[in-house]
Amino acid sequence: MTATVLVVDDEPDLKEVILQHFERQIGEGQISFMFAHDGLEALQSVQGNPQIEVVLLDLNMPRLDGLSTLQKLQQADDMKSTIIVSAYGDMENIRSAMNRGAFDFVTKPIDLEDLELTLKRTVRHVNMMRDIRRRQMEAERAHASLSRYFSPQLAARLASGSEGDGMDVHSREIAVLFTDITGFLSLVEKMSPSILGDMLNEYMFGMTEIVFDYDGTVAKVVGDAIQVLFNAPADQTDYATRALSCAHALDNWAENFRLRWKQKGVDFGSTRIGVHAGTALVGNFGGARFFDYTAHGDTMNTVARLEAANKILGTRICVSGDVASRADRFQGRPIGQLMLRGKSEPIQGFEPLSVADFESDNTASYLKAYAKLEAREADAVSAFAALVASNAGDHLAGYHLRRLLNGAGGVRIRLE
Template sequence: MTIANGTRHWRWLQVGGGVAIVLVMLLDLMGWGPLPFLERLEWQTYDTRVRATLSDEEADPSLAIIDIDERSLYEVGQWPWPRTVIAELMETLFDTYDAALLGVDIVFAEPEGQALEQYWEELVNAYPELEERSPPENGDEVLAETLTNFPVVLGYYFQAAVAENDPPPVGELPAPVEVADGGLLAVPEPERYTGNLPALQHNAMGGGFFDNPRVDDDGVFRRVPLLQRWEGELYPSLPLAMLMAMIGGPTIQPQVAEGAGMAQLEALDVGGFEIPVDNEGAALVPWYGERGHFTYISAADVLNERVDPEELAGKTLILGASAPGLMDLRSTPVGGVFPGPEVNMSLLAGMLHQRFHAQPPWVAGFEFLSLVVLGAVMVLVYPRLSAPVLLVASAGLLGITLGGNLWAWQQGLVLPVASLLVLFVAQMLWHLGLNFLRESQHKRWVAERFGQYVPPKLVDDMVASGEGVDLEGEERELTVLFSDVRGFTAFSESIPPEELTQVMNRLLTPLTEAIHAHNGTIDKYMGDAIMAFWGAPLHDSAHVEHALEGAFAMLAALNEINQTFTQEGKPSLAMGVGLNTGPMSVGNMGSSFRMAYTVMGDNVNLGSRLEGLTKAYGVSVLVSETTAQEAPQWCCRRLDKVRVKGRAAPLWVLEPVGKWAQLSDGQKAWQAAFEQAVGLYQAREFGNAEAAFNALDDPDDPPTQLYLQRIGYFTENPPPPDWDGVWTHTDK
């Protein structure tokens, strides 16, 4: 299997898994999936958004909570207080402090007067002298009389389900509200209620329930129904009942949207106040702040008239309890212990200020579409990305998604985010995991096949590149190198046979390291000779540059080896290196018994011939004209125009001296003078050529001495008229 085929296999696996993840998410959205944690995660993300965007604005000064707190219980007495005390509290609020409206987050379900009459009768029987005295006031009657004089909305509660031993409904419900087409609303229908005493409810301005059948499974108040149905009639929540009392009790107009052949409730219009609700008539509580955002006034301070009149005049109030012992504490997104009266006050404030977050029916379709679109993008794009790019892309998409969700939240829309987060995490983990496995397999595959030829760094580069590397034969432009250690036969005869293998390893290891350090691929070892090439298996646009650098690194390594050998009393070694660049066939070649990743072709043979010519010219490195042309930053002096064995066409051979930028002006001038002398020789101006070579004044330069010998020969034995200046070599 080639790497390209393996890559396609992994990509299909990634695409298939990515599609499966999207399908699971969509099935769960439609209620058929196995992901129950998604709902809880959505709750948590909702709570996070609530807490992150709590306003620091001051509370509405027209609203306040009359609090039955611990201090009130200490000063007035334990709960329940006598109804006369409740009546006194109401009279003080309205007569003394001129309050505008009072909602009562308490239910008065049991008659106080009956217990009081029985207690007085028992007391008179025990103490006959008390018969002449008047019995105590009936608290229920006092409270009922008080309610007739002031605008008070009483509270009560419904019970969603009835247990076997539960009593029948207690007390009396207020008058139902008028709702246009109310019979069509799918609001909660409880099985029992606990209302106020009939005398109290009749005399009150109205009533509203304060229970919440829509508490989420984690026990947190997030959504509260505004209407519940009892025996076909609709009854409002306490905040809604207070709003209706403030504006004259209008008919409630449901706002219904048509879509997908279904009618979906979107909002309730209450005398021009629009309240967004879900299809069951429940509204998201508009949280204004943490506990204590609204003004709390102790009931004890009201009873004892310790309150500044300006704090209560003209205000809308809710009477309720925050004392822990009275059990009117709720778990909410903004606090685990949150008084029930403040939940109702938050709802009332939201109605008055028209500040609600809405989750309209089309949100489900938006979530479905978002999963499809984002899932499609991930499925199509992620398999093509490396792990780092995939992480960056995921972070970008996630940032856009969360930013859009937060923007919608600030516009009052609650868009789902949990399913998208899970989609992101699942897709990212799936693709990252498969990327890791694919790259591990890819690296193992490359290392198994190329590890013996190429340096580990190049193996890593091949894996990281994602390039379709395989062993199939192909033609590429490469640079091939042949090296041979001169005099190694005589060298080997000077050391014991048992030491020869060790010396070979000491010699070939640093030479191989020099090739690997410059991204070369080892083709084969031939005794003390090495064949290597650049540009495969991984494409390298600078293969000529790297090959030249590798060749000089090999010479430097040999110099260090010679220093060690000299210290050990061994003779030093020399080396010839030939380089050629051109099209070559590269791939895994051999037989069914043994294969090798190698290069073949006429240009490979030419590289070998160039290495052989280094002896003739007395230089360490020779390159072809093609190689020199591909490396313009290198100074390569033209040594000779030759015809090598096996090739009819002549070619120039050149010696790379070094990089132009590293040569001194004197060296550059010497190279130019040498090239000029060679030109005179090629033009048959042997006398001028001899003078030019002698002017170089370098008796240690073998090519110069070689030309002087040739000129001497041609001076005495002039070449034929058709001489083309080409020197024919018959040796390999």
């Protein structure tokens, strides 16, 4: 690519001298020259000729001196690499020019061999900066395109294209969040496709924006369900806390969304959320031609079972003791030792609560009733009955009361 140099000098013979010295390079297309007699003419040339990349600028010129011209060149969006020309004894002005952003300098009388070397060095710098800008623009375009389809963490890693970016399948400790909507299939059967499409797109946009706020990675969207990973692909020391905070935010947003559509006469179901933490195989499972960044393993099966358990328990969020124990200052109500479908050992389940709900009288009463349930005390029935009587909306207390009335006891709960 030809480098274009603007020579700004009022010496009448300089143009002929430069063209003669660089005749071979000009003929080979390595370099081309333009000429201006003073700073004002130089600024006009730069404005009208965006191909100019290097400016050879004399400091001592009429109308607009070199330092003033340099300052205006540096203020432009497309700054040019400037080589200052000045008398050998004028080091103060040369130093001032270098401090203002000049790339290099040559002294008068101009040594053409020195000028040639200086121009070569400057052109190499220009080419390097051009390549950096090109790569940056390509990365930005790639990131913008990928961000339409992937979580921000994945988009950033894919756009960088760096080796060892964590996309290969590997074992990793993660927290995973899984959401689903109650009664969604019946809603699909009843609603027109256009309304359903608008509603589901609005729902998914709102939910995924919240996930991104907590730096979660959306691994899958299947119908109305969303699978979210934390601590993958990037390390997050607080991944369990992030997952639980994200679950609260998703629950609040989904409930407001459901109530808004209910006012429009649409019975949009509640969003159920499960959260668990453990080891999983994480990475791209799509092979060489298809990208499918997700996680597999027992951790994923467990979180799906926890999400489904909400339907039986009457809760909207059900989390495991594994994620609760890794979180910072977890606050929630114990549900029981859950025997999930397909599992041989129970897992401790909790309903996470906001600070206000955790500190409420209802939660204090629940914890006392649960302690009686755990100890198999006979008055556990009356304790849960009093809870339900004072707060009919406490569905988890209602679930325990029904278990007790049906002859069950203790906190081990088999969920099928």
